[in-house]
Amino acid sequence: MRNLFAFFRRFQVFLVFAGLQIFCLSWYFTSLNFPHSQFLSTASVVNGKILETRNSFTKYWNLDGNNKNLQRENISLRNHQPLSFVRLQNQQFKIDDTLYQQQYQYISARVIHSTVNKQNNFFTLDIGKSQNIKPGMGVFTDNGIVGVIYSVSKHYSLVRSLLTENINVDVNIEESGAFGLLKWDGKNPRRGFITGISNDMDVKKWSKVTTRGGSGIFPRGLNVGKIETIETVEGKPIWKIVVLFGEDFRKTQNVYVVRNLFLEEQQKLELKPGQE
Amino acid sequence: MNGIVGNIIQFFLLIAAQVLVFNNIELGFGIMPMVYPLFIMFLPIKINIYILLILSFALGLSIDSFSDTFGIHASAMLIMAYFRPIILKTFEPRDGYEMVESMNTYTMGFKWFVSAFGVLLLIHHTWFFIFEIFNIREIFFILQKTILSTVFSFILCILIQFIFISRRKAR
Numbered sequence: 398m399r400n401l402f403a404f405f406r407r408f409q410v411f412l413v414f415a416g417l418q419i420f421c422l423s424w425y426f427t428s429l430n431f432p433h434s435q436f437l438s439t440a441s442v443v444n445g446k447i448l449e450t451r452n453s454f455t456k457y458w459n460l461d462g463n464n465k466n467l468q469r470e471n472i473s474l475r476n477h478q479p480l481s482f483v484r485l486q487n488q489q490f491k492i493d494d495t496l497y498q499q500q501y502q503y504i505s506a507r508v509i510h511s512t513v514n515k516q517n518n519f520f521t522l523d524i525g526k527s528q529n530i531k532p533g534m535g536v537f538t539d540n541g542i543v544g545v546i547y548s549v550s551k552h553y554s555l556v557r558s559l560l561t562e563n564i565n566v567d568v569n570i571e572e573s574g575a576f577g578l579l580k581w582d583g584k585n586p587r588r589g590f591i592t593g594i595s596n597d598m599d600v601k602k603w604s605k606v607t608t609r610g611g612s613g614i615f616p617r618g619l620n621v622g623k624i625e626t627i628e629t630v631e632g633k634p635i636w637k638i639v640v641l642f643g644e645d646f647r648k649t650q651n652v653y654v655v656r657n658l659f660l661e662e663q664q665k666l667e668l669k670p671g672q673e
Numbered sequence: 674m675n676g677i678v679g680n681i682i683q684f685f686l687l688i689a690a691q692v693l694v695f696n697n698i699e700l701g702f703g704i705m706p707m708v709y710p711l712f713i714m715f716l717p718i719k720i721n722i723y724i725l726l727i728l729s730f731a732l733g734l735s736i737d738s739f740s741d742t743f744g745i746h747a748s749a750m751l752i753m754a755y756f757r758p759i760i761l762k763t764f765e766p767r768d769g770y771e772m773v774e775s776m777n778t779y780t781m782g783f784k785w786f787v788s789a790f791g792v793l794l795l796i797h798h799t800w801f802f803i804f805e806i807f808n809i810r811e812i813f814f815i816l817q818k819t820i821l822s823t824v825f826s827f828i829l830c831i832l833i834q835f836i837f838i839s840r841r842k843a844r
Binding site: 410411413414417418420421422424425428429437438439441444447448451455512513514515516517519521555583584647 | 692693699701703704705722723726730733734737738739740741742743744745747748751752754755804805806811
């Protein structure tokens with residue numbers, strides 16, 4: 398027993414150091430798979446406020462480009478409005494309100510803090526629990542999808558961007574219809590890659606990559622990017638496809654959050670297959 | 674700026690500088706400038722090792738909370754604080770540290786500061802990037818990030834000293 402105490406006294410400094418170190422590293426390695434809380438992140442009350450103040454100064458830097466983006470998006474929406482069409486057949490038309498039911502709702506938000514140069518990058522948004530944001534909702538812009546909500550506080554939320562390890566968004570390639578998982582390797586913030594597409598599929602360069610909408614996070618058909626190069630993987634019958642993201646994550650400022658109104662129903666159904 | 678009040682001010686100034694300015698500098702090539710380790714050098718030389726560990730842990734956690742890195746900055750800060758007494762002993766001048774209150778390029782000389790702080794900063798950055806990436810297949814990427822970021826952070830730290838510590842006050 399006395400030896401034990403002597404041991405502790407001798408290595409006291411190292412034990413304190415090791416204890417704190419174990420706390421840090423276990424926090425780091427568990428945080429990506431199990432979100433603990435928004436405490437001690439940029440979505441917490443104090444940090445969110447500070448970064449929002451900073452953003453209120455820096456948001457003007459990219460104002461011109463952002464305005465142009467929003468204007469372009471407005472034009473494309475305006476082109477789809479009923480008012481811009483002329484009815485060709487005046488006799489026959491009917492109103493079928495029950496044919497459509499709203500599945501997705503969109504909430505606009507502003508990015509107040511973002512990084513692109515780390516291994517796992519996050520965005521902070523200026524909306525939170527009070528706007529009914531929940532972890533797991535999708536985030537996108539007009540140019541392409543951005544990420545998935547990771548944790549929320551009362552007025553702020555933290556988004557896991559596409560630039561994190563194991564983000565695994567299910568995407569499909571238009572024209573060929575092949576689908577796979579979108580990943581990022583931690584290096585270039587403009588490029589990700591798709592895995593899981595077998596090499597007998599016909600994939601063309603510069604064809605569009607869109608979301609598949611299988612997991613209910615994103616609606617089907619949102620833009621992700623374009624295929625830049627197609628490489629063969631040695632010893633495996635799959636393509637390694639490099640995707641140029643449609644969204645430049647260094648400039649993202651205005652985003653939309655998707656709320657899937659049927660998500661609970663889908664998850665309940667998928668949890669117990671074979672039952673009614 | 675000496676004494677406890679000076680150190681407290683430095684603590685908050687370095688957090689603000691790191692979070693509001695240097696976290697947002699994106700140069701590509703995996704360069705991540707980190708200037709907050711400078712705080713460890715400004716602390717008194719004969720500080721208690723436990724206080725040193727707790728202070729660097731607190732500084733690391735603050736930086737973590739502002740950059741969503743979940744404890745990896747704190748971890749790197751701890752290893753740097755743990756190695757500080759060892760490095761100081763290794764690079765001890767012939768007449769000891771009797772004459773100086775805090776360490777910077779003016780009191781200790783440029784050559785001493787480059788070697789001692791350079792080694793500590795290299796330890797900090799190496800630990801940081803090893804655990805951030807944590808993949809043996811990316812060893813060259815870790816090396817690239819470590820070397821480029823260390824050089825860049827080091828130049829920034831030296832510049833910060835030249836700007837904010839006047840030669841007259843330091844003596």
